[in-house]
Amino acid sequence: MSMLEVSHVSKSFGSKNVLQDVTITFDEGKIYGLLGRNGAGKSTLLNIMTNRTFADSGEVKIDSENINDNDAKLGLMFLMSEVNLYSNGSTLDQIIADTEMMYGSFDHQLAKRLATKFELDMATKFGKLSTGYNSIFKLILALCVPVKFVLLDEPVLGLDANHREMFYSELIDSFTNNPRTFIISTHLIEEVANLISDVIVLDEGRIMLDQPVEGSAGQNPFGGRPPTGC
């Protein structure tokens, strides 16, 4: 079983201390909720964990190896965020092909089923997607890449209640069929409460809470019904 470790990570932007001595361990096969108010440092932490931003101090390791410039370890993680890494002129099919090249494989069958379910035409150009469908497409990528750690930064932003419920339900199915680690950053605590096995609360760059969720997904990841959205 792989383990993702964040050790004593600190980060400042100018005079603002955004992360202060953050230490967390993520085990394989769990669904973590990374909760915190706007500006708590969640996105910065996820960006540091995936080598998109550098920490001022501390380190991130997978199975005891530092992830910096370590393609083998970085390839075990996928970060979905509102940052668009894809060319507006590429079709969704082309982006999937590029993603498959990068990660070595891709669950095309699942992607096709999800595209049909969400009524997303894969011949569409990325730049033509609405805000909601931009998120839906990136969530499809996140569920279909062959990684051990799936990091989702505010994944349901822009999705209507129906699409949110569909996504949470697909996430549970995907986790059931292929247990791996999900780290879901959100301020919508009530939406993920039934989904997560562990909760981590960041407040002003410090870990305030890091514990299993009692009587919830922690004991039975498939027992909690997905939320109905709001």
Ligand SMILES: Nc1ncnc2c1ncn2[C@@H]1O[C@H](COP(=O)(O)OP(=O)(O)OP(=O)(O)O)[C@@H](O)[C@H]1O
């Ligand atoms: N590149 C940057 N340059 C300057 N300040 C930044 C940068 N990135 C983040 N910050 C600041 O760091 C703080 C934490 O931001 P971050 O996006 O990590 O928080 P968050 O918990 O993800 O919040 P949100 O839910 O609003 O996205 C904020 O005050 C933000 O303005």
